[in-house]
Amino acid sequence: MTTPVGRRERKKAATRQALADAALNLFIKHGYDAVTLHDVSEAADVSTTTLLKHFPSKEALVFDEEADQEAGLVAAVRDRTPGTTIPQALCTHVKRVRLRAADSDVRYTQFLDLVRNTPALSDYAHRMWTRHQDALARAIAADTGAPPDDPRSAALAHFALETSALAHRAADPEQAVDIAFDLLDNGWNAPDRHSEAGHS
Missing domain, CATH: 1.10.357.10 (Tetracycline Repressor, domain 2)
Structure with missing residues (x-):
């Protein structure tokens, strides 16, 4: 039997996905070097502190596998x-x-x-x-x-x-x-x- 995923875990996963999607969109549109962590957090509507809790570096935003x-x-x-x-x-x-x-x-x-x-x-x-x-x-x-x-x-x-x-x-x-x-x-x-x- 599969253990149901709690609301908190679903919210964390959704935030992480939103950050990864926002980062990739910005990197493709503007170029990796032109985009800051602040730009990504703004696009995902979270704080930079929250971003860094999910991704330890700018490079990590692109890779999640x-x-x-x-x-x-x-x-x-x-x-x-x-x-x-x-x-x-x-x-x-x-x-x-x-x-x-x-x-x-x-x-x-x-x-x-x-x-x-x-x-x-x-x-x-x-x-x-x-x-x-x-x-x-x-x-x-x-x-x-x-x-x-x-x-x-x-x-x-x-x-x-x-x-x-x-x-x-x-x-x-x-x-x-x-x-x-x-x-x-x-x-x-x-x-x-x-x-x-x-x-x-």
Whole structure:
């Protein structure tokens, strides 16, 4: 049985959503750097003090998915279909949650453009995404029966998360993610020209 959400919790959630919506509207219309916290609180009809109770920084107003992101990454490993490797499952997940602009609505496309074109936001988004590395590494280790501090699991988690930044710098983001995860899944197998030269 689901516990009913109290009036106070509903009011807090509504205030938080109003602040996030007001911030995104203002940032898209005027540019992130031109908008102050006071502007956002005025638009949402709350005090700046109230705003800061919900969002600890200006960047945080744009992002409200941290818990969902971590849960999604862990689930991608834990709930993958039989026969799917961990890199394959993470590749599918990264493409779905980080590169979904092509089939998204106009609002989400505007959000992505804002983040990509605002260094403070793109840096914050990358930090927020990669801070899930430890949780992802633990999920990989648990799935493979390795110790929680297994360095191989940590390395896979690190490079899996970094594929997102690589993709956003690539001409073909989806192809870049596929190539990166293929490398993580199958290892480096290109011919070593220096080694061949030594044996000729």
